[in-house]
Amino acid sequence: MPSASVASKEQPGAVVPTVSPEFVDDDGRVVLGNGPDAGEAPVAEQVVSKAAIVALDNSKAPRALPVEANVATAAERNQTIAVDWPVPQAVLFVSGQQHGYIEPCGCTGLENQKGGLIRRDTLLKELRERGWEIIPVDVGNQVRRIGRQPELKFQSTVEAFRTMGYRAAALGIDDLRLSSIELIQMAGSDGLNESPFLSANVSIIDESFFPSLRIIEAGGRRIGITAVLGKEHESEIQSRDILYFDAVEKLKPVVQQFEQEGCDFKVLLAHASIEESAELARQVPGFDLVVTAGGFGEPTLTPEKIEGSQAVMVQVGTKGMYGGIVGIYADAEQPIRYQKIAISSQFKDSQRMLEEFARYQRRLADAGFEGLGLTFTAHPTGRT
Incomplete structure (x- = not known):
């Protein structure tokens, strides 16, 4: 993995760490996680230098959104959710493309940031308090880079998914860049816990490792869910342990x-x-x-009718900043209703997600700089 030495103009004689790319956020800051709230000790985030200059190859990084796209508008901080909906038989909550942003995304203050598992959990709780049957599903890419820190983020996300009651989740191409051992341990099911992950056309080592489908009974409906990885990503698979099959042939x-x-x-x-x-x-x-990981920026306001198919398609946006609800009805005229929801400061921090983040921070501390791929080198001037 390439790395870049970080030089500080503030302390020219200091010994500074060599930083691997996965520890650099979209704003060029060197971090070990997402930032703490105001007044908290900076355990999760360690900014190495305010004047850090990091040389990175970001050619494969997702395109950066305009700054204003990360800022919650007044309307997004005061949303009315499904106020005119009849009671649905069941509701799918759709998410995806978290890209490592387990906390809210943006540099504009928490009030204006969007996303974060701590808010997503609160939104799901509020929806369930209506008495609705909520079925959370995700289209993948929980992490964005490789290395020990993304593995720990993936672990925390999987544990959060179980806490939030996720029933189905696809594996994104970035998730599949994690070590096969970590994927087997974290994304697989065991005798005590059913993993939400499933795939019709991707597996690890053995074709039967992931279930190809899941059937959920809710509100008198039988809902069948499956997941695939697109053909366009096949060439990006790097591990020989990852098995890829033609999506169309596996979906039939x-x-x-x-x-x-x-x-x-x-x-x-x-x-x-x-x-x-x-x-x-x-x-x-x-x-x-069809819930797609495709698209750039915000999800569309309404589902897209797929020409030549009975299906409609919804998007999930980027960086986990949005979720969506799809109400299912026994109504031939309007079988579904949909609303996109900005995960804004309208949704207060979930205490149980804060506890999950505390566990994540402890894992970072236990791993230490060496375990996280950070090494110390002399300053480039040679004075130390």
Whole structure:
């Protein structure tokens, strides 16, 4: 992994760490995690130098959003949610493309930032308090880089998903860059915990490692959910332990099984571009909803009708700044209702997510600089 020495103009004789790229955020700051709230000790975030100059190859990093896109508007801080909806039979909560932003994203103060698991959990709690059957699903990319810190972030995200009751989650291409051992340990199911992760066309070492589908009964409906990784990402798979299969060929028997099992609402979690996600729905008929990881910036206000398919498609946005709710109804005229929701400061911090973050911070501290891939070198001037 390439690294860059960080030189400080403030302390020219100081010994400074060599920093690997996964510890540099989108604003060029060197961090070991997301920043603390005002008044807290800076355990999660360690800014190495205010004058740090970091030379990195970010050619494969996601395009940076304009600064204003990360700022919650007044409307996003005061949203009314599904106020005119009849009581749904079930509600899918859709998310994805977290890219390591387990805390709110932005440099404009917490009040104006969007995203974060601590707020997402509160939103889910408020939705469940309405008496609705909430089914959280995710289209992947929990992390963005490789190394020990992203592995710890992935671990904390998986534990948060279990706490929040996620029922299905795709594996994103960036998730698949983590070590196979970590993926097996964290994304696999064991005798005590059912993992939310599933995939029809990606597995680790053995084709049967992940379930290809999940059937959920809620509100009198049988909801079939599956997930795929798009063909466009096949060439990006780096580990020989990751098995990739043609998505169309693997989805056909899944839809057949949904039919045999009496599923009356079928969902595809597509970690793929908007174009490929739509094409999958056309080539494999039967899906009612496609949740795509494609797109850039905010999700669309309304679902997109996929031409040549009965399905509609919704987006999730970037950096975990948005979620979406899809209400399912026994109404031939309007079988679903949808609303995108900015994860803004409207949703207070969840205490149980704060406790999860505290565990994450302790893991960072236990790993130390060496365990996190940080090494100390002499200053480039040679004076130390």
